[in-house]
Amino acid sequence: MGVLETLLGFSIIVWGLVFIYFLWIHDQIKKLDETVRKLEEKE
């Protein structure tokens, strides 16, 4: 595998991880929002 392919592979992995992070954090925010709503309802 050449240098160019390695770099392209590395870039795809980095941007892929960024994309997964965005999906994960949005999911986390949804869950946290839901927990806050439930706790506020309880009070």
Add this chain to the structure above:
Amino acid sequence: MRDKIYLAVTFIVNIIALYMMFIYSPPLTLETEVQAPSDIFRIFYVHFPSALMSYLAFSITFTGSILYLLKKKFKWDTMAVASAKLGLVFCAITLMTGSIWAENAWGVYWNWDPRETTTLILFLAYLAYLTYRMAIVDLERRAKLSSVLVVIAIACVPLSYASVLFWQTLHPMVITLTEVRMGVTVTQTLLVSILGQMLIFIYMLYVTIKAENLTEKIAFLKARGGG
């Protein structure tokens, strides 16, 4: 809706940056290298913006910590910790890309060059900051003590940047305080790459602060007796 437009712009800018990195910019060599022009130079378009973003993130952490110490408002501490987390991610990318480049340019992944070493110290200092926070349960004490730690750790940022001036180094000095040793194509590609990473950083900071705020709100509600 605004979020979606922002993300679409971020995506487009980063696609343009990738195009410029791999197609628009020719294979180049840094002036400090002796080998023939190589594609490995392209890693510079990820390495430099990541280093810049980590410096920016750690500076935001410092600002947040100082504001917390002055105003005693938790929102500044939340901003500081969210930015430190992102700073660590960008610092890790900087170290990884630097090592890949070093293997091609110097023949080894790691050779304790002053820039490499000081950047590793920077990474470890902020890792220590986040670890230290996890060890303290009391919110007020945690915010206060970790803010003081950041005031000490921030010294690693100028140390990492200026290490190439203080010690003999193999690290290329493409951009100094007085000059930019790059051609037009490289400068254009680098600027678009910086813009792409900056847009990602801003959005990451926004969502991370949002998640941190919600986590603290849950802790507060539970402590008040809700949970």
